[in-house]
Amino acid sequence: MTVLPYLVAGWIFLIGVYGLVTSRNLIHAVGCLAVTQSSTYVLLLAVGYRNGGTAPVFSDAPTDSRVVDPVVQALALTDIVVGATVTALLLALVLQLRKRHGTVDPDALSELKG
Amino acid sequence: MSTSDGWLAAALVPLLALGPVLWRIAHGPAKDRLVGQNLVSLLAGLALLLAAQGFGRPSYTDVALVVSVLGPTGTLIYARFLDVLPDSRLVKWTALIGVPATVLPLCVATGPGRAMAKLLLVGALLIAGSVVTSARGGDGGTTA
Amino acid sequence: MSFRFRLWVFLVGAAGFAVLFAVACFGLPAFGSGHHPYGVRAVRASLNHHTANVIASVNFDLRAFDTLGEETILFAAVLGAVVLLRQTQDERRKTPEPAVVHPRVRRFALLTLPLALLVGLYVIAHGQISPGGGFQGGVVTATALHLLYVASDYRALERVRPLTVYEIGEAAGEAAYVVTGFAAVLAGSAFLANVLPFGTLATLSSGGTVPLLNAAIGLEVASGVVVLLARFLDQAVEIEEPGEDEESGDPREIEKPRESQGPGKPRESEEPRGCGRPKESEGPEASGASRDDDNRDDKRE
Amino acid sequence: MTDVLIVVALLLVAGAATAAVLNRDPVRQALVLSFLGLALALLFTFLQAPDVALSQLAVGSAVTPLMILLTVRKVRRRSGNDHGADEPAGRER
Numbered sequence: 001m002t003v004l005p006y007l008v009a010g011w012i013f014l015i016g017v018y019g020l021v022t023s024r025n026l027i028h029a030v031g032c033l034a035v036t037q038s039s040t041y042v043l044l045l046a047v048g049y050r051n052g053g054t055a056p057v058f059s060d061a062p063t064d065s066r067v068v069d070p071v072v073q074a075l076a077l078t079d080i081v082v083g084a085t086v087t088a089l090l091l092a093l094v095l096q097l098r099k100r101h102g103t104v105d106p107d108a109l110s111e112l113k114g
Numbered sequence: 115m116s117t118s119d120g121w122l123a124a125a126l127v128p129l130l131a132l133g134p135v136l137w138r139i140a141h142g143p144a145k146d147r148l149v150g151q152n153l154v155s156l157l158a159g160l161a162l163l164l165a166a167q168g169f170g171r172p173s174y175t176d177v178a179l180v181v182s183v184l185g186p187t188g189t190l191i192y193a194r195f196l197d198v199l200p201d202s203r204l205v206k207w208t209a210l211i212g213v214p215a216t217v218l219p220l221c222v223a224t225g226p227g228r229a230m231a232k233l234l235l236v237g238a239l240l241i242a243g244s245v246v247t248s249a250r251g252g253d254g255g256t257t258a
Numbered sequence: 259m260s261f262r263f264r265l266w267v268f269l270v271g272a273a274g275f276a277v278l279f280a281v282a283c284f285g286l287p288a289f290g291s292g293h294h295p296y297g298v299r300a301v302r303a304s305l306n307h308h309t310a311n312v313i314a315s316v317n318f319d320l321r322a323f324d325t326l327g328e329e330t331i332l333f334a335a336v337l338g339a340v341v342l343l344r345q346t347q348d349e350r351r352k353t354p355e356p357a358v359v360h361p362r363v364r365r366f367a368l369l370t371l372p373l374a375l376l377v378g379l380y381v382i383a384h385g386q387i388s389p390g391g392g393f394q395g396g397v398v399t400a401t402a403l404h405l406l407y408v409a410s411d412y413r414a415l416e417r418v419r420p421l422t423v424y425e426i427g428e429a430a431g432e433a434a435y436v437v438t439g440f441a442a443v444l445a446g447s448a449f450l451a452n453v454l455p456f457g458t459l460a461t462l463s464s465g466g467t468v469p470l471l472n473a474a475i476g477l478e479v480a481s482g483v484v485v486l487l488a489r490f491l492d493q494a495v496e497i498e499e500p501g502e503d504e505e506s507g508d509p510r511e512i513e514k515p516r517e518s519q520g521p522g523k524p525r526e527s528e529e530p531r532g533c534g535r536p537k538e539s540e541g542p543e544a545s546g547a548s549r550d551d552d553n554r555d556d557k558r559e
Numbered sequence: 560m561t562d563v564l565i566v567v568a569l570l571l572v573a574g575a576a577t578a579a580v581l582n583r584d585p586v587r588q589a590l591v592l593s594f595l596g597l598a599l600a601l602l603f604t605f606l607q608a609p610d611v612a613l614s615q616l617a618v619g620s621a622v623t624p625l626m627i628l629l630t631v632r633k634v635r636r637r638s639g640n641d642h643g644a645d646e647p648a649g650r651e652r
Contacts, residue, residue: 002288008569010279012576014272019580021268022261027585027630031592034623035576038599041615042572045606048297051290055607056301056312059387059460060173063305067312068607069297070304074316076611078328081393081479084618085335088486091630092342095493098634107261122560129567129601136571139594140578140587147590155620158597165564165604173388176381177604177612180398181597181620183374187401188593188621190363190408195628196586199363239370246366313610381613389609397617404625483622490629 005046012039026094026104030087037083041076048072121168121223128157128164128212148192149202152247155185156209159240160216163233167220172229175236182236186243193247202248209244213237308456309465314386317393318471322450325471326435329478333432336482340425343489349497357411367409374402382476386465392472396479403484412495421488424481431478438470561605568602585631589624596620 016036023029048069056067098104132154139150159181166174193199217237221230304315317325345351378399385391407415439450447453454466463469575595582588596619603612 002290003283003286004566005289005569006283006286007280008573010276010283011573014276015577015580017272018268021264023583025583025585027627027634028583028588031585031588031627032580034592034619035579035595038572038576038595038615038619041599041611042569042602045603045608045611046289047286048294048608049290049606050292050294053607054169054171055174055389055609056297056304057171057173057310057387057389057609058305058312059310060171063459067297067301069294070300070312070316071294071296073313073608073611074321076608077313077391077614078317078325078393080611080614080618081397082328082332082335084397084622085332085339085482085486087623088490088626089335089339089342091490091626092339095630095633096342099499104634119560122564126564126567129564129571132571132598133574136574136578136591136594136598139590140582147587151590151593154594154597158601161601162604165601168560169607171609174604174609176384176389177600177609177616179377180381180394180613180616181600183370183377184398184401184616184621186366186370187374187405187408188624190367191404191621191625192590192628194357194408195632199360239373242366243370246362311610389613391610394610394613394617397614397622401617401621487622487625487629490626490633494629494632 005049006043009039009043009046012036012042024105024107026097026106027091029106030090030094033090034083034087037079041080044072044076118168118170121164124216125161125164125168128161131157144196145198145200148189148196148198149200149205149248151192152185152189152202152205152244153208155181155188156205156212156240156244159185159236160212163216163220163236167223172224172232175229175232178236179232179239182239182243185240186247189243189247199247205244205248209241209248213241213244305459307452307466307468308459309468310387310460311385311389311391313389314391314468314472315465317391318386318468318475319452319465322439322452322467322471325475326439326450329432329435329475332479332482333428336428336486339486340489343493345492345497349499351496352498354412354495356413359408359410364409367405371402371405371409374405375399378402378480382473382480383462383469385472385476386468387460387462392475392477393479396476396481397483399476399480400483400487404487407491412491415491419484419488421485424484424488427481428478428485431474431476431481434474434477435471438467438474442467564605565602568598568605571598572602585627589627589631592627593620593624596623 013036016032016039019032019035020029023032048071050066050068053066053068054061056070056073058065094104097109101109103109135150135153135157138146139154142150159178162178162181163175166172166178190199214237217233220233224230224233300316300320301312303320304312307315307319309315309319378395378401380395381390381398382392382395385395403419404415406418442451442453443449445453450467450471452466452468454470456466457464572595575591575598579588579591579595582591596615599619600612600616603609603615
């Protein structure tokens with residue numbers, strides 16, 4: 001239990017990169033990138049967790065309760081939304097590629113180049 | 115085992131049920147995948163409600179509230195794109211039995227007040243969403 | 259770089275990463291332990307500013323300048339996607355057939371729509387008190403709006419969704435954030451400093467500038483996601499490239515059991531109505547170009 | 560008890576991530592990604608991060624898969640021409 005969350009984060013990262021490397025479809029590759037991104041959230045929140053802690057939101061908890069680390073949560077929170085818009089940008093690029101070169105296979109694209 | 119542990123143990127039930135559902139989503143035919151997606155949001159909503167009670171933080175129910183709103187929306191959008199909205203007795207009965215079985219004890223535990231109103235709202239949304247997206251003859255409509 | 263070679267490079271790199279990462283994991287403080295000096299200080303600072311939700315306080319008060327950066331990335335990403343997905347000269351719009359929706363689905367969607375929008379706004383508005391905030395609530399609101407698409411069809415969504423307003427809304431959100439920052443400067447403090455009275459803990463008006471910045475972000479994210487989804491929907495449903503021939507379209511398109519559709523329901527006929535079949539204006543070249551396209555594709559494969 | 564919940568959610572997330580990568584068809588992948596989004600939201604709630612859970616829920620369960628589906632739809636509208644360019648079956652080399 002002491003390292004399991006970290007190892008899971010590492011596994012998600014590796015499997016996501018594996019998908020990126022072996023992908024034959026850019027849309028699939030963008031999905032794999034989204035998976036890879038989620039490994040960072042898991043790692044960040046795992047680092048910030050404290051046994052017996054509760055969320056650092058004091059509307060329904062006493063202000064002296066033991067809380068988990070809010071800083072990493074703030075980092076992960078903004079990154080998730082910004083990451084989604086970046087995913088959208090990548091998908092827009094895929095659509096452009098498709099329009100210009102008629103394919104979404106990265107290998108076929110590099111063949112086109114020469 | 116304290117009461118809060120009891121609630122968390124109850125949250126484990128829908129959580130463990132998610133495992134087989136993942137298998138169906140990853141390997142099943144198109145119809146099963148949509149049923150799976152439907153079931154996932156229902157089970158996740160129940161697990162979140164129970165966990166909120168188990169952690170003693172009523173404000174966590176906000177997450178369940180968002181699940182109950184976005185879950186059926188997501189299913190209907192998928193149905194629109196895949197042109198299929200299968201009727202599923204599994205989802206329907208899970209909702210009709212699971213949601214009251216979860217929400218009513220939670221209401222008893224929280225007692226009357228704003229928190230209880232929110233619980234009932236989430237429960238109603240979960241039931242309505244699941245029934246609409248799983249009843250016989252339902253259809254996401256054709257794509258356009 | 260061949261596929262096999264690439265895989266080998268990955269495997270070597272991944273093995274190295276796995277070993278180093280595992281070693282690093284055992285060097286980290288055990289899960290659930292350790293002390294968090296920044297966390298403790300953030301909680302203290304947040305309570306000093308009467309903000310119940312410490313995460314909102316970190317985002318919109320302690321690290322407000324960083325959030326401006328994040329917001330700008332979001333703005334730029336949306337702008338980039340909009341530019342990439344605009345309608346080019348050789349593309350034409352076609353009117354999609356109105357969709358046939360089961361009345362029960364329609365009723366459900368129309369009833370849930372106001373509720374879903376309300377939930378989104380609630381999540382934004384309660385950002386400084388309970389879990390939630392502009393980032394999350396913005397996305398929820400934007401997604402909720404698409405219940406309308408589920409309820410009837412894309413045309414209906416377009417009619418009630420003036421896109422320009424959302425484009426302006428996105429820019430206004432970004433601008434409001436910067437203006438709030440400069441207002442602090444005018445008040446004789448630092449850029450984005452929290453200069454307003456803090457109010458009482460756990461009320462809607464607590465937290466000084468936090469609710470303002472929160473609302474600005476909520477506006478920007480909601481508008482940004484609506485604009486993004488609108489562009490993607492435009493591309494997928496309405497805009498048609500020259501040579502995009504629906505009838506020879508892939509029958510496997512997305513595996514769909516046709517028979518599951520109700521009887522008498524017309525299969526969505528995507529063929530453009532009246533206007534713009536290849537006989538008109540740019541038609542011949544267009545279909546010719548597409549044929550060339552096909553040949554090239556065939557040779558390549 | 561919280562630890563048990565966290566471990567189960569972690570295993571679900573790891574499984575969903577693996578399934579999302581190994582499903583080569585983007586439409587299938589989109590559905591698995593939305594499962595991954597919900598599983599992550601559950602994990603984040605158990606890690607006492609409801610704010611992050613809300614964010615992940617909104618983005619991961621609806622917006623990202625929807626955009627992937629829309630892109631697939633646009634790309635496949637023409638794909639009767641080049642056989643199998645988007646189809647996972649046709650591309651073992």
